[in-house]
Amino acid sequence: MAVEVTDATFEEVVLKSDKPVMVDFWAAWCGPCRMVAPILEELHKNYEGKAVIAKVDVDANQKYAAQYGVRNIPTVLVFKNGEVVEKQVGVAPKAVYEQKINAHL
Numbered sequence: 001m002a003v004e005v006t007d008a009t010f011e012e013v014v015l016k017s018d019k020p021v022m023v024d025f026w027a028a029w030c031g032p033c034r035m036v037a038p039i040l041e042e043l044h045k046n047y048e049g050k051a052v053i054a055k056v057d058v059d060a061n062q063k064y065a066a067q068y069g070v071r072n073i074p075t076v077l078v079f080k081n082g083e084v085v086e087k088q089v090g091v092a093p094k095a096v097y098e099q100k101i102n103a104h105l
Contacts, residue, residue: 002037002044003054007063010056014064015082017052020104022097024055025065025075032091033074039094040076043101051101080104 005013005023014021024040026033037055044053058065058073068077068084078086078100086100 002040003052005054005056005061007061010061010064013052013054014079017079019051020085020101021052021054021079022101023077023079024053025058025068025070025077026055026073027057027059029059030073035091036074036076039097042094043097047101050105076100078104 002024003013014023022040022043024033024036026036040053040055043051047053056064058070070077072089074089074091076088076097077084085104088096088100
């Protein structure tokens with residue numbers, strides 16, 4: 001399962017990671033978010049040890065969603081060395097997410 005990240009753990013898990021981190025900003029009530037979730041679960045298995053796949057519930061954890069300008073969900077950001085290097089807003093095919101993470105491995 002993708003790593004659940006909170007405002008309290010975001011810096012340690014995402015910003016200080018030595019691997020690329022794909023972060024899904026989502027909410028339980030969001031229909032499109034439920035479409036992205038199984039794709040990211042697959043990526044979590046496929047990229048284990050190479051990249052971190054994480055998710056942030058924006059209803060419970062608003063600090064970093066606000067800091068990175070997340071206005072619509074789902075928004076998926078890829079971080080490398082603590083910086084945002086990729087962004088995908090809305091639902092996309094699995095290949096799009098794979099391309100975004102592969103570009104930074």
